[in-house]
Amino acid sequence: MSHLYNLAIIGAGPAGIATAIESYMQGIRDIVLLEKDQNHNSTIRKYYKDNKRVDKDWKGQKVELDGRLFFVDGTKETTLDFFDQLLDRHSVELQTHVEVESIIKKEHYFEVNMAGKMIRAKNVVVTIGRMGKVNKPKYPIAPGIKNKIVYTLESCSEGEKILIVGGGDSAVEYAVDLSEKNDVAICYRRETFRRANPTNQTNIANAIIHKEVRPILGINIDGLEDVDGRVKVIYREIEPEIFDRVVFAIGGTTPSGFLSASGIEEIDGKPVHDENYETNIKGLFVAGDITQERGGSIALGLNHGYAIACYIQAIDK
Template identity: 25%
Template sequence: MSDTQNRHSTDVVIIGAGPVGLFAVFECGMLKMRTHVVDALDMLGGQCTALYPEKPIYDIPAHPSIDGADLIDRLAEQAAPFNPTYHLGQQVTTLTREGEGWLVGTDKGTVIEAKAVIIAAGVGAFGPNKPPLDGLEQYEGSGVFYMVKRRADFAGKRVVIAGGGDSAVDWANSLSEVAEKVMVVHRRPKFRAAPESVSRMDALIASGKIELVVPYQLSGLEGVGGKLTGVRVADLDDHEKVLDADVLLPFFGLAMNLGPIADWGLEMEKGHIAVDQRTLATSAPGIHAIGDIANYPGKLKLILCGFAEAAMAAHAIHPRVHPDVALHFEYSTSKGKPGA
């Protein structure tokens, strides 16, 4: 469903259309709460769609492996029976109290009146941390990429991957199946990725499908006419060598920018929104935060934890939306088919 007018009224506004926000639509729907969803991107999926639609995700229950894009498609299908209204390509700029509820305003002039708000904005506005290399810009989009949207684009290419986290390791493993050569550059032989993924990479290194370039870091780029031909790397003593390459994938994390969220008067902790671990409630009544943007003791930044937080927030919000309806917890198997 799309916008039909600039002003709307609903039960719950969900800020963020990533996997956790989409599952919050389902959880609210199961409790008979109507939802509107706002996202700055012009498509569903948040980081899953924008950054790694073809990256395999291994820790979603009942899915030994599922690509980011497939996960979003299934979550959208799961939410569909509850007829959420999506406002995409719009950034929430204002969040103001009105009576017992809230007014959510966007940069496109959309205003939504709601009894409660769920902030599922991931890391807020995001962009890649770029390596400080001379001439980097002339290769961006042709030889330097900060994300992989289609594995097929790298078939038969000589690929240099820089970084030591999950993205670097997971894409090294995945692209080794299609690329001519994959080289992983890291300043030390230890990686900050999931142990199972590191073990898989170690096996691929041992079999010669991945070349490990350590202890090195990026020092420069070589090419002609905007076409990348090599990546210069230097060791700890500044000894350089050139890796023949068609593509550089620097995975140094995301630059996080909360944007307007930082001005909404919510209690913050280390750049995240502080919440009650039991209800995901923020310091403002009726506003809850879930997913990566929420912080509480013992927080794990996993999609599956965000799914649980969506359910907890929806149950906590129910009395605000339906104050005269007693909520008796039921399993989905006893409630019946969603939307029926």
């Protein structure tokens, strides 16, 4: 309890790892990464299918890397390998299966509170990604079908009739991927998949043309009912339909409750910060896609980590 870390980072995704490694390269020691899941980059592990392309720049947004981490386009597997190697090569402590409940500012340090334990740190960086809090539907879902409502492809089985809900890249990729061995429909409240990147727009268009994926576009869902353990989808505009499973791929949200409890101010759903990503609380920073309106590129997250590392190193001199 008496140990004082120089830097505690909440969330071991790209921005969190970049902050840790860039800080280490700046000469900062006593760094701890706190991750609630069993390994770093849980969003990539959970929500990206195997061999999924991972681009440095999100939706073509070109970002020049500022720091010392050279990240290039690759796949899910090469991206995880890249971050594995970074952590292996530098003395950064990674604690997994720890979920931070609150950050309390003291006079010269922060208390970072987790279930059953607490650590102290001079500086804290919050890099919780939006997918740390996935969007869930607000309409009624019958209790008996909760196990049929999922947010990744992990529990989907071959031969199921599956409805994908969403219109972004993940939804499109899920639909195309599952269509090889399943009867798949995709429901989106808009008429087109304009949120998806050009490659995915082409893939879903081809899948629809070849009748591999059935589109249900411009349609809203009002509820999910239980019909003998299967999911009856109640649409607002068309007749209901029964599926074996429903996969939601409707993105994530800023963890506003956690930010508010930590005293971090927000405007329009984004945490307030300055050019160094320091919030209204001195020594408490934010980085990664929670600083962006609709997520951000890995390159942006790496640059946030570099900027924070440079600033902390400068003020600690």
